């Protein structure tokens with residue numbers, strides 16, 4: 001799974017054969033410039049999910065339920081989840097959190113909304129965690145993640161993201177259920193892996209978490225390309241005869 005926030009990147013990921021596109025609320029940080037995912041709104045998610053759907057009309061698109069859209073009231077949560085399917089064209093929604101969310105997951109599945117869970121470092125709770133920190137380090141915390149994934153499976157979640165936990169917690173959680181686990185910083189034993197596209201492309205600035213692997217240095221590639229454009233415009237080399245009418 002790879003994140004996508006717009007039609008262009010969704011089309012490229014789909015062409016590459018990525019089976020699951022995630023419109024993550026990470027868009028708040030990597031696209032909108034916020035310092036966390038907390039400010040992301042339902043309207044932001046609908047806007048970006050609809051763009052991803054236009055870029056990849058037949059892909060399996062999972063849209064994040066943003067902070068505040070599902071924690072406060074079940075009726076609003078159901079309305080917001082159905083909005084992501086009806087208005088934006090998502091195939092499924094992703095919900096952060098374990099135990100307290102299982103009733104909501106079961107309710108959504110009952111009304112026809114496929115749900116992906118998300119455990120471990122759930123970024124919407126960054127203020128509670130005191131930062132983006134590895135979760136599940138103590139025996140109790142690890143056991144809670146395993147209990148939570150079992151509860152999410154029982155509630156009807158079709159897959160679960162496990163973020164930023166020690167590798168043995170990723171393995172234990174994967175072994176505890178039959179549904180697929182998708183890891184990000186959860187070791188090599190989850191069923192699948194997910195990365196945030198701008199991280200994978202080396203576009204993101206600043207220190208990266210240990211689990212990120214940049215497959216190209218996209219930031220320098222883009223910087224060099226636009227610098228070449230700028231200097232060719234200054235020298236008169238661009239537009240050349242072949243670019244003129």
Ligand code: KIV
Nearest residue numbers: 003024025026161194
């Ligand atoms: O918002 C997001 O991009 C995510 C992934 C990091 C799993 O939730």
